[in-house]
Amino acid sequence: MTLSRSGEDFGRHAPSYYAATAPAGPDAPALEGSERADVCIVGGGFAGLGAALALARAGKAVRLVEAGPLGWGASGRNGGQVHMGWNQDQPWLERKLGLAKARALWDVALAAREHLDGLLALDPDACDFRAGHVHADHRARFVAGSHAHAAHMHEVYGYQDLRAVGREEMRALVDSPDYHGGIIDARGGHLHPLKLAQGIARAAAAAGAALHGGSPCTAIKRSGAGWRVETAGGTVEAGAVLVATGGYATGLLPRIDAHVLPINNFIAVTAPLGAERAVQLIAGGRSVSDSRFVVRYFRMTPDHRLLFGGGESYGWRFPKDIGSFVRPHLERTFPQLAGTPFDYAWGGTLAITPDRLPHCQEVQPGLWSLNGFSGVGVVLGPYLGAAVGEMLAGKAGAAFAALRVLPGPRFPGGPALRWPTMVAALGFLGLRDRF
Ligand SMILES: Cc1cc2nc3c(=O)[nH]c(=O)nc-3n(C[C@H](O)[C@H](O)[C@H](O)COP(=O)(O)OP(=O)(O)OC[C@H]3O[C@@H](n4cnc5c(N)ncnc54)[C@H](O)[C@@H]3O)c2cc1C
Incomplete structure (x- = not known):
């Protein structure tokens, strides 16, 4: 049994209403042996699956490795609420980034919502x-x-x-x-988020993506001009890697840890x-x-x-x-x-993230991270995953450009001290709910 840092079994979904009411997920055999891909994705949540679908549709060879079954993380067990916009409202974005950038971000939010309609159409129940x-x-x-x-x-x-x-x-x-x-x-x-994750996965597989569940990535190493993604059972040699491990990140990219909590x-x-x-x-x-x-x-x-x-x-x-x-x-x-x-x-x-906006970074050439969707990943996760996938397929669009204007601050204290500093701050803000 492989356990996450929270002590949960990667071998099966959390004991949620969703796991009890979703059909069996798409086939996702564990990675075995040495494989190659144009792009390897680590993490099978909305962001990773959204990227896999876009890459496969663009004709790229893409492989995704997920520690649990597909959608095991936040994506398959969240509140299922469909929120319009970003985790900061438009007036906040206007103040921080100016009206022009705020407008561009709103256009992305509208496009993300339309993209969701397209994904709902992939599921026979429209994900409830x-x-x-x-x-x-x-x-x-x-x-x-x-x-x-x-x-x-x-x-x-x-x-x-x-x-x-x-x-x-x-x-x-x-x-x-x-x-x-x-x-x-x-x-x-609102919707059934595990059905959504599974619907995206099915569409990605149908478009040619190779999806591997039960395959925790243990290391990402430089290999020639590209990267090697390692799991217990196999390796993927890829020109580029996207790490989309959400709150379940396991220290694969220490530089990113300073940006997300x-x-x-x-x-x-x-x-x-x-x-x-x-x-x-x-x-x-x-x-x-x-x-x-x-x-x-x-x-x-x-x-x-x-x-x-x-x-x-x-x-x-x-x-x-x-x-x-x-x-x-x-x-x-x-x-x-x-x-x-x-x-x-x-x-x-x-x-x-410190500003509750997603964080996308090229950590080293060809090694990308997309993370920090905070409480609004249902609409933005698959869409911005797709935006990064399209960029990796050589077709960066307006959504990727908008993602890159987000400030991406670090937590005070960096990876080591972000916990005590932020936990104190979050505890204080939580107390304000009572007054
Ligand atoms: C309880 C809860 C309620 C929420 N409610 C809502 C809501 O109502 N509406 C909304 O919009 N958002 C909500 N959210 C937020 C939303 O679920 C997330 O923003 C979104 O799912 C993040 O998607 P992701 O792909 O970035 O991460 P995840 O879905 O967490 O996916 C990351 C995946 O990476 C895998 N992984 C991690 N490390 C490795 C490794 N080393 N190798 C291989 N795989 C690895 C994990 O197993 C996981 O499946 C909620 C979140 C939670 C937890």
């Missing part, structure tokens, strides 16, 4: 996609800011899919005493609540995320369970009883669900 996302403010004083944001997006970007929501309508949308108003985004929504987030899923109760709790089948720094996010599954994400931890190990860890967050949001049994509870690790 449901449209509509609610941003819910847990402080009355935040509502005016949310409404101003919706107006800004209408006026500056012509984005008409946001609608401001007052207190009464919010209560009709989400039956929680916790929320005072917010915004609905018609282009947001793994943090853990947790999800619990109730027993089925029945169709009527489901509609009472969240009208219209939308997804919801709130204004907390340690965000609470939730939605109904197709079989009328509440899938609720809440609570974060820092460090490699997960709490022993994840259900009990999530329960207080859920019951403060929905007191009427106190004591409702959970059928599933699991954790996952995501990579955050």
